[in-house]
Amino acid sequence: MIELTVPWETNIPKDHATKVNKYYELTNELTRNRFVVDLYAVEVGARGITAKSLYNLLKDLGLSRTNINSFLERTSKAALVGSFQIWLGRERNLDSGARQSLVSSSIITSDRVDPHVSHGEPLTGNHQESINIRTRLSIPNMKQSTWKVHDDNLAVLLEHPGSKQELNSQIKMRKKKRELIKNLRIAKALGDNHLSHQLARALRSILKLIQGISAQTAEYRGNFDRAKQEVDFDKNPFEYSKTIFKKERGQLLLTNDQIYDHFKSTYEVPKSVRLYTDPNEQKPEIPHIDFHGIPPTLDEISSHIKRKSSKSAPGPDGIPYIVFKKCPSVRKHLINIYGKIWSRKQIPECFGKAIFVLIPKKDRVTDPRDTRPIALTNTISKIFFSVLQTRMTRFMLSNKYFRPNHQKGFLPGISGCLEHNTLLSESLKDARKSERQITVCWIDLENAFGSIQHELMLFALRWYNFPPLVRDMIASYYSKLRFSIITKEGPSKSLSYNVGLFQGCCLSPITFNIVINILVDKLICNEKKWGYRFKFNNKYTESILAFADDLAILTRHPKHCQVLLDEVDKFCEWTDGLRTKPSKCHCLCLGRRNTRYTSYDPGLSIGGQCVSTVTEDAPFKFLGRKIDNIGRTPSLEGIVDSFLNDLNKVDSQQISNVKKSMDLR
Numbered sequence: 001m002i003e004l005t006v007p008w009e010t011n012i013p014k015d016h017a018t019k020v021n022k023y024y025e026l027t028n029e030l031t032r033n034r035f036v037v038d039l040y041a042v043e044v045g046a047r048g049i050t051a052k053s054l055y056n057l058l059k060d061l062g063l064s065r066t067n068i069n070s071f072l073e074r075t076s077k078a079a080l081v082g083s084f085q086i087w088l089g090r091e092r093n094l095d096s097g098a099r100q101s102l103v104s105s106s107i108i109t110s111d112r113v114d115p116h117v118s119h120g121e122p123l124t125g126n127h128q129e130s131i132n133i134r135t136r137l138s139i140p141n142m143k144q145s146t147w148k149v150h151d152d153n154l155a156v157l158l159e160h161p162g163s164k165q166e167l168n169s170q171i172k173m174r175k176k177k178r179e180l181i182k183n184l185r186i187a188k189a190l191g192d193n194h195l196s197h198q199l200a201r202a203l204r205s206i207l208k209l210i211q212g213i214s215a216q217t218a219e220y221r222g223n224f225d226r227a228k229q230e231v232d233f234d235k236n237p238f239e240y241s242k243t244i245f246k247k248e249r250g251q252l253l254l255t256n257d258q259i260y261d262h263f264k265s266t267y268e269v270p271k272s273v274r275l276y277t278d279p280n281e282q283k284p285e286i287p288h289i290d291f292h293g294i295p296p297t298l299d300e301i302s303s304h305i306k307r308k309s310s311k312s313a314p315g316p317d318g319i320p321y322i323v324f325k326k327c328p329s330v331r332k333h334l335i336n337i338y339g340k341i342w343s344r345k346q347i348p349e350c351f352g353k354a355i356f357v358l359i360p361k362k363d364r365v366t367d368p369r370d371t372r373p374i375a376l377t378n379t380i381s382k383i384f385f386s387v388l389q390t391r392m393t394r395f396m397l398s399n400k401y402f403r404p405n406h407q408k409g410f411l412p413g414i415s416g417c418l419e420h421n422t423l424l425s426e427s428l429k430d431a432r433k434s435e436r437q438i439t440v441c442w443i444d445l446e447n448a449f450g451s452i453q454h455e456l457m458l459f460a461l462r463w464y465n466f467p468p469l470v471r472d473m474i475a476s477y478y479s480k481l482r483f484s485i486i487t488k489e490g491p492s493k494s495l496s497y498n499v500g501l502f503q504g505c506c507l508s509p510i511t512f513n514i515v516i517n518i519l520v521d522k523l524i525c526n527e528k529k530w531g532y533r534f535k536f537n538n539k540y541t542e543s544i545l546a547f548a549d550d551l552a553i554l555t556r557h558p559k560h561c562q563v564l565l566d567e568v569d570k571f572c573e574w575t576d577g578l579r580t581k582p583s584k585c586h587c588l589c590l591g592r593r594n595t596r597y598t599s600y601d602p603g604l605s606i607g608g609q610c611v612s613t614v615t616e617d618a619p620f621k622f623l624g625r626k627i628d629n630i631g632r633t634p635s636l637e638g639i640v641d642s643f644l645n646d647l648n649k650v651d652s653q654q655i656s657n658v659k660k661s662m663d664l665r
Helices: 012-022 025-030 052-059 065-095 123-130 144-158 164-190 193-235 237-243 254-268 297-305 321-328 328-345 380-400 417-432 454-461 468-478 507-525 560-574 635-650 657-664
Strands: 002-005 040-043 102-108 134-137 354-358 371-377 440-445 483-486 544-547 550-555 586-593 596-599 620-622 626-629
Touching: 040 052, 052 065, 102 454, 134 254, 134 635, 164 193, 193 237, 254 483, 297 321, 297 328, 297 380, 321 440, 328 468, 371 380, 380 468, 380 507, 417 544, 417 550, 417 586, 417 620, 417 626, 440 560, 454 468, 454 507, 483 657, 507 544, 507 560, 507 635
Parallel strands: 002 040, 354 483
Antiparallel strands: 102 134, 354 371, 440 550, 440 586, 544 550, 586 596, 620 626
8 A cells, every 4th residue: 555645744754653544444454354465655746756765665566776767767757747737837827817726737647647748758739638637736826926935945945955975075075174284284394395385285275165065054054044944934833933032031040959958948847737717707608509529531531631732741750741632542541540539539649749840030040939830740640630620610610609700810711810900900090080099909928829738728628618529639639749859950859748739730720719719708708898989880899809819909098908908917827828928019099199199108018017109110010011100001112122122033033024924913
């Protein structure tokens, strides 16, 4: 059996197994009937089919080398004539200004080629009538310039000038140059002027040849880079654009001992044995929709695997998502594994192992606290916890424990950053226009994910009426957390993770939201229509705007804002782990001061320290949007500079102008 493919298809040996699978049933049937079946992947190109794969096929068929060369020559000439006919028809369409697609093009079949055509003789009218014409090829309607650029790119990539023979010649000439230099020095030392003159002349000739080859190589490299960029853009424009605008990561100026000591003192601490009591607020109602308590199904597992990125970094076992994507039969074994975990309510130890990759928060990091540790866990555990996380989120939303008007972090189908920023900007805009009082305070929690006590998390699950099945599995999981840190010298020693949640674990966002939801409920119970009231409809906004650990309090008067800040302090003290970071908390207050509407310092405090106000020179950034001292987005000067910088990056690429404009979009 012969599988025809295009000559520029990459990784043909790698795809050979895929091609065999396409003919699996036919191969088995022929084998049962005692036939010997071989599959050949033969490259077929418009300029001829003289590929190495065809040569191997003919060789295996028993043809001699002379007959093979004769066959390849005749077939190539016939293919070139057919390609010429297609090209000529396309050019006629383009020259006549026709815009319709060249749907049907003539192609000469290999079994009925005119003998005169196969020897390269010109076509006549009678010969054209005798050629078997079929409509197999569809060529898209493109301009002549587009065709030329595409053809040039393929020519550069396929006709690689840096062949092995040329490389060997360069090596030989450079070797000859070294020998001439050595002999020239010996001749000068011996005082033989005649020999020195001859060697110098030969050396100059060799240097000129090397210089010419270097110039050709430099020109080729430029053309090859341009063509490669064009092909990379055509293959995946989004990924190509990401490489252009990718920001450089900061540098970790830390020793391995500093990193290890910091994480050991932060996370390998004695586990908290505190029993959390009622947080002085009304207990949530009994759920009217029960938790979906059956083991994960094949449909759930498959849907979560399909949504995951194939490029996600694997965990300690080194198994990526691509294995589960490409091998559906493996998913059936996952059902058995997850079913046993579900029935025993015990998480395996391998699910709790992780590798920490440190992401710098600054350009030059000299303090381990300025890094964000991302946990890489095993893929099999991420799939399991993805299913569990989806069910837990559905349980919280369906029973109205989560309030999407206030908490928008990690919730499906909600653009939390956009919605919170829109509400905040419109409130500040209405306050400036109508000269009304408004107060905003942004709260920063220090190491929020890494400060959650495991007992606090289990209390939150009981508080929101999760069944014992979920609580037992999560308790088993967090009792087995261990991690090692990737440093310049490799992974560090394994440490236990006795406090906090893994950043990067699929279960961490929902468990963190459940804990923070206790604070959100507490603040909502204390505020009594303290939000900002719009002038045009007299409606109040929400006072609490939360996106995971990013909190903003929006009130009319500073005194109401201070009451809510005091509640935040009480909650952090009750958790015995969470704490605010006053140095990164900011506030903004607009109102009349001495008959003038302006911004002023309201004198707010949190954690026993004063909250700094937003200044004109140092705007505050909340959920990706900057806000200045009067509640407006800063001037366009910085945005214009950033846009011009992006323009220069795109302009430096060696791709066509049309594709550059697509990059900017």
